[in-house]
Amino acid sequence: MASTSDGPAAGAVGLSAGLVALAWLTQFLVGTDLFVVAPLLPAIAASLGVSAATAGLLVTAFSIAYVVASPFAGRLSDRRDRAAVLVVALVLFSVANAATALAPDFGWLLLARVVAGIAAAATGPTVYALVSSRARPQARAQVLAVVGAGLLTALWVGAPAGALLGRHVGWQATFVILAAGTLLLALPNAFVWRSGPGAARDVRTKTPVRGGRTGVGPAVSSVAVTALWAFSVYSLYTFLGVALHSDGRATAVMWLLVTYGVGAVIGGQVGGMFADRVGAVPVTRTALALTAVLEVAVALVYPVTWALACALALFALAGYAFFPAQQRHLTDMFPKQATAVLSWNNSALFVGLSLAGAVGGHVVHGLGYPALLYIGAAAAVPACLVARGRPPRTHGREHGL
Template identity: 45%
Template sequence: MPALKLVVAWVTLFVVGTDLFVVSPMLELWSREFDIAVGTAGLAVTSFSVAYVLVAPFLGRWADRAGRRRALLMALAAFAAANSLTALTVHPAMLIGARVLAGMSAAGITPTVFALVGAAAKPSRRAWALGIATSGLLSALWLGAPAGELLARSVGWRAVFAGLAAVALVIAVVNRWCWERDPASAAVGTAERATVRTKLAAVLPTTIWAAAVYGVYTYLASGLHESENWTSQAVSGGLAAFGVCAVISSVAGGRVADARNPLVVITAGLAATGAVLVLLGVLAGGAKPAVIGALGLFALAAYLVFPAQQAQLLHEHPKEGSSLLAWNQSAMYVGIAAGSALGGLVVSHWGFRVLPFLAGATAIIGALVAQRVHRPTSRGATVES
């Protein structure tokens, strides 16, 4: 796969990820400016996620039929409009509406970029290329969002979203030039099209993975703060270690999936995630170096899974690549929401230290589910796009 295409895909997903993750540090600023509770401002996050989950499967199917480059360019234009509206917001209702549009446009961008990368990469390097692209999203978590927060506190939060809108337009031009025009394809025949039940089964491992990983990650900072020897700087260091290891694992996971086969990586990654989460539960409240090491292992194990899962889906459903990857993205958001909600109940009733054990068991169940719903692939399996 040409390096330039991979760079463009990485930057595109980095910008989308920054738009998603930068909202969290903005909640306090929105709360003060619009005189609303932080929880009310948090509806901006909820509305984005709900819009993404509901719209992504439909946009993915449309991208497969109308042409992926065309779908990507239209979604990027909508993304720029959404961020412009966010920057111009004068009322909380307008803010929520802008974030709904942002979620819908992101649902058109992310899976389409993954599908374009999967189609452009050689079969023997497909999972690696998907891992590189995924690292763009993950890098936004530890690089894009903090940079956005610093910018917001120095020149104002509106400048952040105006900047994202401008960058989105530039990226749209670059993507138009970078990707070859793909003609609209005929509708996939009924006999060839995966049923809704088949799609739900195929992406179920993603939901379980996301619930296990983000159920813990959501409460990680507060859980570490429960120990008296954890300062804010130490917590930040632990989260940074997690983020860096997640990026490394995403790339490495793709390479391993290409060398072996995706299903092996999915299963081993979920099982290893379960084991490391149990270890984290044992070490929680202990020595900081041991806990930080466990956090690094947690990220290294967990983020092996996602690029391998994408490659597996493209192998099983080559004619519906955008559609299945869109379903996969929605499945991830459902898992994040479920994991966060259930994790909150666990923390409220039994405390953080119980949470890694339950999440670890969930990840191991995910490994068993993956073995059940996926079929083995040969090394370097070809995906026709």
């Protein structure tokens, strides 16, 4: 297995529990910063004397900066020392969060969030690439799922905790803590990825991979599946709370979101485990098919809260099984450009998420929340049809991403 998915040294290096925990914590803090802004928007708007709609530009600015910077950051990380790129990104992320807390007006705050988006674009994919290059081939997707669970945990633990802190001591305190946390993480990340045989010379310098692919076209086609998946999943998630509030079920929002979050974390672990055992592509296609079916089920049972909880848990479990399997699939296809293609994958995720937000509001307002779920389910169908393995290419001129 090692000979087909990585260089011969891949299985020999391995990952300690400490490295996995550090990668998880890094993703958790970055994810908390990503998700905490939305619940803090009312407080930020009131503090700086801007409208809620204007404050919403903070989320848009971060997302656009992330999408634009991510491919460039990934390419840089593949060509340079990944550990060094990660440390610089974490320090920049810390500075951006400190600037967010200290911003004297909305203009400076907007600029700080742009810088934070750029730093995050270099952080997440580089962590995934470092983990992927050192994980044993037979457990690569499982390890990616564990690390990715840090981001998912931020969604339903980190962001609510940050929002609660913001309500009691001010929104600035949340970003001060995030700035301190990411700065502290930069120190161990500067050293631990350089320990062990071949650690500093990761997947970029290993023996050429049999069947590895290069080129922009295949990469774009592969990550387009992620964009469709993200639209399907986040069209449901983004407007769930809004819909429940409008239906008079505001008290159910928190525990339903926790149910969803737990299902997502479990789904990621299940997807990673099966991707390592039966292959990444069967898992991605199965997950996408189940996502479509279960999103329709959520729409059908939406009026009944207990049934909605059950459907949400199953939907999250199936939907988030896709992501670690897709990451494994991409790193197996593009081993020499792992960070770059994972960066493209994360950009595709943000594109799908942003489209879900842009389209979903109009659909919910005009047709209702269940109608949006049917549209989201429909988006997962072509993703399932497109997701497939590609035949290995062993000859011909190579082109970098």
